[in-house]
């Protein structure tokens with residue numbers, strides 16, 4: 196028997212390779228054994244290939260990239276929408292996260308998180324776990340074995356947190372982080388699928404020496420960094436009180452060498468112009484979390500302003516500030532938030548267009564996570580991280596398509612009315628990791 200070495204995909208291919216660009220084409224894509232997208236429209240050259248042909252109302256779309264999600268908060272998704280950030284952390288968030296010292300519980304919940312996010316089409320997620328190293332290692336193993344690309348960071352937090360959920364010292368926090376980094380380096384030495392990410396929770400939960408140590412950890416291990424910034428007015432006032440010597444929230448992170456080209460800053464609702472300039476200079480990226488910002492009544496981030504300043508922007512679900520890990524909901528909320536802000540500020544340019552929103556959820560995420568050359572769109576040489584989206588009536592979803600609908604309309608209907616039933620298949624690195632098999636033909640026969 197001849198070994199199957201390639202896959203050919205035939206069907207509608209839709210992606211947003213750059214901000215505001217929407218490409219829709221009938222394509223034939225060859226995915227070579229090395230799992231990259233080798234070429235389009237020349238499949239006759241391929242021998243011994245499996246052929247996958249899509250049905251009329253199915254299309255390929257790049258896997259979603261969720262750049263900000265708290266895995267241990269998933270059991271709280273959908274409730275606790277009555278308090279502002281700092282009180283919400285105390286009442287709902289720290290208690291649920293502290294329960295992840297129990298590994299059986301961690302296994303049960305993290306399995307659900309990874310399978311649920313995959314079912315929504317998230318092929319790459321940047322996770323905050325709890326402060327516990329063993330449970331964080333478990334999350335890494337689950338992502339690795341289930342095939343989801345992931346950054347996983349145990350929270351560094353050694354102050355202003357409840358006694359039962361606070362690291363004892365800067366030293367113990369660094370040691371625990373090093374254990375996770377070593378474990379994950381053995382699990383995936385090339386960091387192709389899973390990588391540690393240094394995760395100072397936010398400035399108020401870290402002493403100055405811990406912030407500095409986190410900057411050093413990232414530099415010494417060449418690792419990305421994730422944290423929160425300027426989410427809520429009460430939080431910003433607290434940062435000002437705790438760090439009176441620093442010019443701004445951004446300056447706190449900059450001073451401790453935490454703003455790098457691989458830093459993901461979640462929220463960024465209230466940044467001043469000088470802070471925007473600093474973030475641009477450092478080439479750090481933003482994770483816009485509009486669902487969470489609405490739920491916690493944090494505010495509305497002006498994403499147009501950040502994009503105009505040349506800053507990299509992506510989307511995060513921020514579960515469980517956000518009530519769902521469904522990236523379609525984050526896209527919807529980003530659209531509505533930008534439209535509300537456009538109306539409040541009387542500037543129609545602030546409203547984000549659908550192709551821009553889809554970019555934030557895919558290639559924008561890849562850029563923010565420092566992997567824009569590898570995933571996020573269907574360009575030659577990239578990995579095949581793709582969804583087969585099905586908007587046919589067979590899915591029984593409220594995405595009702597009519598003959599006169601253009602593909603732009605269909606995309607919009609999917610974004611605003613679709614759900615996980617529209618995600619027929621999930622591919623990561625050329626492998627089918629979720630959904631139904633649909634092999635049509637094998638040319639080697």
Ligand code: GUN
Nearest residue numbers: 288396397423487513516
């Ligand atoms: N700031 C510090 N921790 C958190 C968190 O868990 N969620 C959100 N939304 N903001 C935070």
Ligand code: ZN
Nearest residue numbers: 263423461513
């Ligand atoms: Zn968050």
